Amino acid sequence: MRLEDQLCFPLYSCSKEVIRRYREPLARLGLTYTQYVVMMVLWECGQITERDLGRKVHLDSGTLAPLLKRLEGRGLVRRARDPRDWxxxxxxxxQEGADLEAQAADVADATTDWLGLTSEEETELETLLNKAIDNLERGMQ
Incomplete structure (x- = not known):
């Protein structure tokens, strides 16, 4: 078994490097990469249940709850029980969380050049990765 023959290693290495490159621009916003991903969902939806948010960003409640608590402490989100289902x-x-979206737009724009892929290659890579994620979530081996 050779490392360079394993698909898992380039996936791991690429993911780690991309997240590392996000660190500096996100630090200016006071966000970690995982917080940024959560905020992107909230910028899109405005509000969502914690359970649905966890599903969207692939985080369990043990990881998501403390992350949301930190975002709430910064005044970016508010958590409350649903009055129809406690x-x-x-x-x-x-509003402060919504205002942060304009500053975060620069982060997303800067990151598209890092991989050095054409737009067609980016689309193909995204399609293949999403297919792999879907297959893994369905339990395919």
Missing amino acids: RRLRVTLT
Whole structure:
């Protein structure tokens, strides 16, 4: 078994490097990469249940709950029980959180050049990665 023959290693290495490159621009916003991913969902939705948010960003509640608590402490989100179903926790973007989106737009724009891929290659890579994620989530081996 050779490392260079394993698909998992270039996936791991690429993911690690991309996230590392996000570190500096996100630090200016006071966000980690995982917080940034959560905020992107909230910028898109405005509000969402914690459970649905976890599904979208592939995080379990043990990881997501403390992350949301930190974002709430910064005034970027608000968490509250759903009045129709107390078991559901709703996560809502605050005005301060919404305002952060404009600053974050620069982060997304800067990152597209890092991989050095054409737009067609980026689309193909995204399609293949999403297919692999879907297959893994369905339990295919």
